[in-house]
Amino acid sequence: MMGKECRHGDLELARGVARNDDACVAAFFQAYHAGVYRYMLCLTNNIEDAEDLAQDSLLRAKAQIRSYRGEAGLKTWVHRVAFHTFTHWNRKRRPRSELSPQLADNGEPFGRIDAAQALLKALTQLGPALAQPLVLQEISELSVDEIAQILEIPTGTVKSRLSTARQRLRQYFGEPS
Secondary structure (H helix, E strand, C coil): CCCCCCCCCHHHHHHHHHCCCHHHHHHHHHHHHHHHHHHHHHHHCCHHHHHHHHHHHHHHHHHCHHHCCCCCCHHHHHHHHHHHHHHHHHHCCCCCCCCCCCCCCCCCCCCCHHHHHHHHHHHHHHCHHHHHHHHHHHCCCCCHHHHHHHHCCCHHHHHHHHHHHHHHHHHHCCCCC
């Protein structure tokens, strides 16, 4: 049906995607693409890789959607798929390049491109173990419990990594602890 909308809770949306309901598939991609893209951009520091990984993550999530049981939020589940997609890619990745300096502010979450480059460089220096929880909380706006589910680590470890990441970022940017 043309013009049909898919307005459901997480489990109903997942079932609609599993049925290949066009409206639900479109709603699924629209709801999660931007967040997964920002997550991947912070982890890869490369626009092309981030876009490729975001698309790959959402396609994998769509393909695996029948395994979603509703025990966690769909956003959490999608980010878990994205985390595994990134982890797999990172094992056999090609060298990363910096963001192109000629890019103008295009409305991405960091505003000016030089500030974005500085933050992405700092996140890269933190390493994935510290950067991932920070990005999931600050960019994807997930709770500590959701992050723990995605990364498959205890909530105490998430809290510790968040604290350490913030402390190292303050040091990196020359702010007092």
